[in-house]
Amino acid sequence: MLRALYYPGTGDLLNAINPEGFASALQNSSGVLWVDFGGEDPEPTEDILLETFAFHPLAVDDALHETHVPKVDDWEKYLYIAMHAISFTSGEEDIEGIELDIFLGDNYIVTHHDLPIDALNRVWESCTRDARHFKRGADHVLYKLTDELIVDYMQVVEMLDEEIELVEDEVMDRPNSEIVQRIFTLKRATLHLRRVLSPLREVLNKLARDDYAVIDAKDRVYFRDVYDHLVRLHDISESLRDLVGGVLDTYLSVINNRMNEIMKTLTLITTLFMPISFVAGFFGMNFFQPVSQELIPWTRNPAFIAMMVLVVGTPLGMFAWMRRRRWM
Amino acid sequence: MLRALYYPGTGDLLNAINPEGFASALQNSSGVLWVDFGGEDPEPTEDILLETFAFHPLAVDDALHETHVPKVDDWEKYLYIAMHAISFTSGEEDIEGIELDIFLGDNYIVTHHDLPIDALNRVWESCTRDARHFKRGADHVLYKLTDELIVDYMQVVEMLDEEIELVEDEVMDRPNSEIVQRIFTLKRATLHLRRVLSPLREVLNKLARDDYAVIDAKDRVYFRDVYDHLVRLHDISESLRDLVGGVLDTYLSVINNRMNEIMKTLTLITTLFMPISFVAGFFGMNFFQPVSQELIPWTRNPAFIAMMVLVVGTPLGMFAWMRRRRWM
Amino acid sequence: MLRALYYPGTGDLLNAINPEGFASALQNSSGVLWVDFGGEDPEPTEDILLETFAFHPLAVDDALHETHVPKVDDWEKYLYIAMHAISFTSGEEDIEGIELDIFLGDNYIVTHHDLPIDALNRVWESCTRDARHFKRGADHVLYKLTDELIVDYMQVVEMLDEEIELVEDEVMDRPNSEIVQRIFTLKRATLHLRRVLSPLREVLNKLARDDYAVIDAKDRVYFRDVYDHLVRLHDISESLRDLVGGVLDTYLSVINNRMNEIMKTLTLITTLFMPISFVAGFFGMNFFQPVSQELIPWTRNPAFIAMMVLVVGTPLGMFAWMRRRRWM
Amino acid sequence: MLRALYYPGTGDLLNAINPEGFASALQNSSGVLWVDFGGEDPEPTEDILLETFAFHPLAVDDALHETHVPKVDDWEKYLYIAMHAISFTSGEEDIEGIELDIFLGDNYIVTHHDLPIDALNRVWESCTRDARHFKRGADHVLYKLTDELIVDYMQVVEMLDEEIELVEDEVMDRPNSEIVQRIFTLKRATLHLRRVLSPLREVLNKLARDDYAVIDAKDRVYFRDVYDHLVRLHDISESLRDLVGGVLDTYLSVINNRMNEIMKTLTLITTLFMPISFVAGFFGMNFFQPVSQELIPWTRNPAFIAMMVLVVGTPLGMFAWMRRRRWM
Amino acid sequence: MLRALYYPGTGDLLNAINPEGFASALQNSSGVLWVDFGGEDPEPTEDILLETFAFHPLAVDDALHETHVPKVDDWEKYLYIAMHAISFTSGEEDIEGIELDIFLGDNYIVTHHDLPIDALNRVWESCTRDARHFKRGADHVLYKLTDELIVDYMQVVEMLDEEIELVEDEVMDRPNSEIVQRIFTLKRATLHLRRVLSPLREVLNKLARDDYAVIDAKDRVYFRDVYDHLVRLHDISESLRDLVGGVLDTYLSVINNRMNEIMKTLTLITTLFMPISFVAGFFGMNFFQPVSQELIPWTRNPAFIAMMVLVVGTPLGMFAWMRRRRWM
Numbered sequence A, B, C, D, E: 001m002l003r004a005l006y007y008p009g010t011g012d013l014l015n016a017i018n019p020e021g022f023a024s025a026l027q028n029s030s031g032v033l034w035v036d037f038g039g040e041d042p043e044p045t046e047d048i049l050l051e052t053f054a055f056h057p058l059a060v061d062d063a064l065h066e067t068h069v070p071k072v073d074d075w076e077k078y079l080y081i082a083m084h085a086i087s088f089t090s091g092e093e094d095i096e097g098i099e100l101d102i103f104l105g106d107n108y109i110v111t112h113h114d115l116p117i118d119a120l121n122r123v124w125e126s127c128t129r130d131a132r133h134f135k136r137g138a139d140h141v142l143y144k145l146t147d148e149l150i151v152d153y154m155q156v157v158e159m160l161d162e163e164i165e166l167v168e169d170e171v172m173d174r175p176n177s178e179i180v181q182r183i184f185t186l187k188r189a190t191l192h193l194r195r196v197l198s199p200l201r202e203v204l205n206k207l208a209r210d211d212y213a214v215i216d217a218k219d220r221v222y223f224r225d226v227y228d229h230l231v232r233l234h235d236i237s238e239s240l241r242d243l244v245g246g247v248l249d250t251y252l253s254v255i256n257n258r259m260n261e262i263m264k265t266l267t268l269i270t271t272l273f274m275p276i277s278f279v280a281g282f283f284g285m286n287f288f289q290p291v292s293q294e295l296i297p298w299t300r301n302p303a304f305i306a307m308m309v310l311v312v313g314t315p316l317g318m319f320a321w322m323r324r325r326r327w328m
Helices: A019-027 A043-050 A057-065 A118-129 A138-173 A178-207 A217-283 A302-324 B019-027 B044-053 B059-067 B118-129 B140-175 B178-211 B217-283 B302-324 C020-028 C043-052 C057-065 C116-129 C140-174 C176-210 C217-283 C304-322 D017-028 D042-051 D059-063 D119-129 D140-174 D177-209 D217-281 D302-324 E019-025 E042-052 E057-067 E120-127 E139-171 E177-209 E215-281 E302-324
Strands: A002-007 A032-038 A072-076 A079-089 A094-104 A108-113 B002-007 B033-040 B069-074 B079-089 B095-105 B108-113 C003-009 C032-038 C071-076 C079-090 C096-106 C107-111 D002-007 D031-040 D071-074 D079-089 D094-104 D108-113 E002-007 E031-040 E069-073 E079-089 E094-104 E107-115
Touching: A002 A019, A002 A118, A002 B178, A019 A032, A019 E057, A032 A118, A032 A138, A043 A057, A057 A094, A057 C116, A057 C217, A057 E139, A072 C217, A079 A118, A079 A138, A079 A178, A079 C079, A079 D031, A094 A138, A094 A178, A094 D031, A108 A138, A118 A138, A138 A217, A138 D140, A178 C217, A217 A302, A217 B059, A217 B069, A217 B178, A217 B217, A217 C217, A217 D031, A217 E079, B002 B019, B002 B118, B002 C057, B019 B033, B019 B044, B033 B118, B033 B140, B033 D079, B044 C116, B059 B079, B059 B095, B059 D079, B069 B178, B095 B140, B095 B178, B095 C217, B108 B140, B118 B140, B118 C057, B140 B178, B140 B217, B178 C043, B217 B302, B217 C003, B217 D059, B217 D071, B217 D177, B217 D217, B302 D140, C003 C020, C003 C116, C020 C043, C032 C096, C032 C116, C032 C140, C071 D017, C071 D119, C071 E215, C079 C116, C079 C140, C079 D108, C096 C140, C096 C176, C107 C140, C116 C140, C116 E069, C140 C217, C176 C217, C176 E215, C217 C304, C217 D108, C217 E215, C304 E042, D017 D031, D031 D119, D031 D140, D042 D059, D042 E019, D059 D094, D071 D177, D079 D119, D079 D140, D079 D177, D094 D140, D094 D177, D119 D140, D140 D177, D140 D217, D177 D217, D177 E215, D217 D302, D217 E069, D217 E177, D217 E215, E019 E031, E019 E042, E031 E120, E031 E139, E057 E079, E057 E094, E069 E177, E079 E120, E079 E139, E079 E177, E094 E139, E094 E177, E120 E139, E139 E177, E139 E215, E177 E215, E215 E302
Parallel strands: A032 A108, B033 B108, C032 C107, D031 D108, E031 E107
Antiparallel strands: A002 A032, A072 A079, A079 A094, A094 A108, B002 B033, B069 B079, B079 B095, B095 B108, C003 C032, C071 C079, C079 C096, C096 C107, D002 D031, D071 D079, D079 D094, D094 D108, E002 E031, E069 E079, E079 E094, E094 E107
16 A cells, blocks of 8 residues: 655645655655555565665665664665564564664655554544644654654553563462463563664664754754653563563462472371371281280270370370471 | 742742742842742643743653653753652552652752652752752752752662561571562562662763753762762662572572471481381281181280381381481 | 686676686786685695785685684785674584685685585575676675575574474473473574674674775675674574573473472372371271170271261361362 | 871971871971871861861761762862771671771871771881881872772682682582571672772772872872782682582582482382382281181282282382382 | 793894893894793892893782783883683693783793793793794794693683583483582683683783784784684683583483472372272271171172272272373
């Protein structure tokens, strides 16, 4: 899908401009043109970028055929900027970066992406309704775009935060093996988030501080604002990583404690019953059978009394000993 | 709550100045004005900041609507400074940063915060009582503010230190699963503290070293003093983190040792009683029953004597063997 | 095997040039000569490099006799570049770097390697078919070479990624001790990959940014492109390392959980049966034998009833108690 | 305790100079004055420092009322240097830093400390005996001081090293839970040492490299010498940290191995005796009782022979099986 | 042992020059003098260094009395270089650094070491045989020295590599507690190696890049060559460290797995035999004794049949249940 918005400098915004009209629009230094290629078939796109816009073949190759870590390349008359929009599937905690390639010139901005990007659509619609953004120049449209991208990042960070809190509570209440899986998924999501945020922050830092021909010096303050948001997001994502690490440690400690409890019970039962089982077995041998025909009642049998003393006394002694060692 | 203090350069401090009076106060370059917005409704605040003080919309947006990592933005005629006051709930070891937004101009300082900040109130009161701070300029009021903020940080650090010592003793005396929870809470608190301190230290470093129009060059030495305190606080907070890490390691070692002890007991009991239980069972079979009518007394029965030798000898042998392997 | 390609500036590419012809080719500043030494016997190679090309003895020594971390040495009239091609044996996850030594002059490029390198052969063949690469200068041939080397790296990264996914699934389904071995092999492979990528990235960074006499300033953009690919590869290899680390942690957690399950069963069985075994042993002693001649049926024997109550009641009680502690 | 040494440039050293004489001593640019405040009551000290020496109030505040990480503050006419002397209580492995505040001027040095410092006393005595140090200037006295401080650090490092070796041997011979405590104490001591050494090294680095008015350029080589010692000390303290970490790992491995041994024994005993106990129990049931009046001798009873085969054969089989799995 | 080699610029090498001759040799700017002090008594050495060579007392103190991390000190007319030769005792994996102090002047090189150094002896002998090294200047002798030192490092690295491979195989085949000891020794050796290599690399980096009066600018390329070797050695030593870490992790996993196996067996045996032991005990009570005089054969006794069903059925059921849970 190829679409374009054109503000000729005065009057109304035109949204029905076709590729043939781009060249004349580029001549008008007081207008602003925004062309958006969304999941377009690469060939015609390539032709437009190479011929109408006269971008360097390497830059076009970067934009159409390859994936990149976010970066800014300064080609003097225009900037090539690679960014990542974020897409988050809640159930699976799967963070995906959608590459957004941007060419920013003096009086135009070209965007290219293979998958639809919500943030870009929101900016497109707001620009269609209101020409004010275009009046402030192509770099201001870029600012709106980055600003909206960050909104999505913020949402993802908040969802992750909630999810981590949920898992944290569950770890304390009912630790189970399925929760390990979720912790590791969250850990990977925070790692992924951090890896996407770091270079993006660097890109905004460059836009805010470096001297680019196509960015108005007094507009840099807007990019600094977006940069500050990214610094904070990065900071929060670091906290999330620590939180997830803490959840995993807690889980292991809880499991470890439970193991300890179980072993204590095993040892307690064994310690209490094994000696008296032996006692019962010992006195159960036929040697203690009253073999004489004159029977004595078992309640007066000295062997029986000795046995009863052992059966009652041994576990009591064992228990007292374990108590003193603070096991119970 | 909006409140203001105004020192016109000579004479007494005025504390009943209303928003309408701000504009004329700003004209007086030898006076000092302090306006404090505390949890104010954003709309009227925004108007005052944008119109009376003529701050940049982005800076006002930063101050009123958003949260930030501590930072300094230089807007030439004024500085925008974001800081965090610290608030600590002792029982829960919950460290919270309260954002404090500061605009520092040549002859004014504007503070904004959503929650009440103790340190700020202390400075306010001391300024109300004593105009000396105002006489030394708006940047000196900022110095007093940062200095008092650090006092609170120091208190939190001391409380954490004591809490860690308490937990450390308890880990040695009676390790239990509830203590893991506390260790992790403390760990998170130290992490949080460190995360708040690092950018704040950076802010003070900038105030102490960079060349800002609104900070008198010879007053920078005061900010360097605050900065040195923050360096030391950061250093202590690093130590706290190591201490908490050490407590966790100790806990795990203690638990591990206890587990070891328990397993040793289990093995000891099993090793001592299982063989003799078998012996008792073996001789308890009816094969050894004196089937002939002529009964021999069990004390002379060779099977009984063999059994007794085994019952006494086996555990002794086992015990000697374990001793030699240094298990006991 | 020594082979050479020579483009004299005009006309056809010559591929039958022998060592004696190198010297005259070097005189022709508008031609481009590529000489490739593959696993050649060092002596004659050394002579050619030292005498015909007049390289510094140290540089030749580096190229022929020693292995190096990827690096660029600037010898003014030529560059000595050490790189590593990657070779990956899939079954064993064994990553091996094959050293490729390159001398780049104004109008020649000399390559030396002890083992055959697929990427180099691909470039050689493409150059044989098409003189265009030579027309753009010796540095462009170097660009093609580095670009093809990266293709192989990318493939290795993809194979590692798939392998890790396979192991990850297996860890969840059927963890076994053999899988530990595979995880550690993968871990070592990712470590190795990262160690090879880092200095190679640095080499490309230098080629893209530094001012070398033999690299045309406007060709640097091509090396920057390769550099960007390496940045991304490095980024992915970091992710792989995290993934492998995650797989190992998952494995340990799964094993830990299983251990926990096993101990629970052991404790359950012991807790249920040890007490009732004692009961059976206790009532199995001869004291409870009906010694009088008048026999009472066992179904009415009070000792038997007491015994049955204990045998049925004890395990039920134990089980209820463990249930309440959430062990089952 | 306030004490002072004064060398008027020619003649003898005076050690009975009182505070009133400081002012005139400071006028004499060819003399050297050393004033030492040891655990002095702050008020009179403060007056002397503020009025006689005219130090900045912030610097005096730093010296008298506050603790600091080692640092150098350049106040143009003098340096304020905060250092830490080390104090080590051998039995408790407790490393304590004693703050030493130094003001270094052109012709004076002022030291302040709350607790007695051995190294300082040693320098004081050597200076009393021998005016040579004073003849080389106030900065040379500072050099002697730092040099002596390092001697104490070196001693502490050596004591720690010996202690670690002792613990290491004990871990191998008889690991016990009390040793964990000692390992953690040593770990904390090495951490503490490292934390004290790092900023101190930085201070000496500054003294050796920065251009301070009060330090003679050609005396910097002496501070570089002290700095080199600190680099080495830091290096050793890193090694100590690794050693302690290794001791802890060894302890855990030894404990783990021992646990393994114990579990093997438990399993061995259980595996050998549980089956034959069952066999004894099985044949102990009354069903196998020779109920006919015609008795057969038990040596020929086929049930007895079957039982004996099982009792002897089962453990042998079990043992062979475990052997084959390499458990024993 | 004091020995000297002197090349007077022309003619033959003199090796019988005595300390008195040093002074005149130093006057001859076209000659090269090498003096080597090996484990010499410090006093006479000190005199020669201080008086004949006129080295700074601090530099002489560094060389004779103290140990240092490798470093280069520039004393304008000469360099003081501290290096470490490596000595490795194979059986004990004990890496020891032998300090080698070098003074490099324009026309002399002075070496000092307390223990014999093989690499130095090799260079000495090769210089004795062949004056060529001396003809290229004192800095070339230094290059030969560093180059030979590296050869020893390389050998140590290779021995460590082989040792690690041996241990790795043994961990898989027969893990035992003695192997932990060896792994930790290897770990310490790699740590030690890395600690020695890092500053040495830095020294060579300085010699290769910094502008020292006594090193000929065009000879720097030789030091860069040695530096490149050290970079690679450092790289390999990092790999060794990772390998040792991997071996330790593998050992722990193998031990963990074995523990798991043992616990499974324990649980299996207990689960199979404990229930049937109870059954045997239960039916072994006298209640089931055929008390009537009319005896029924035990093969038809319903109690016996019920017992046999339980004894055979219970373990089969247990085993099936464990199978389903994938424990076996």
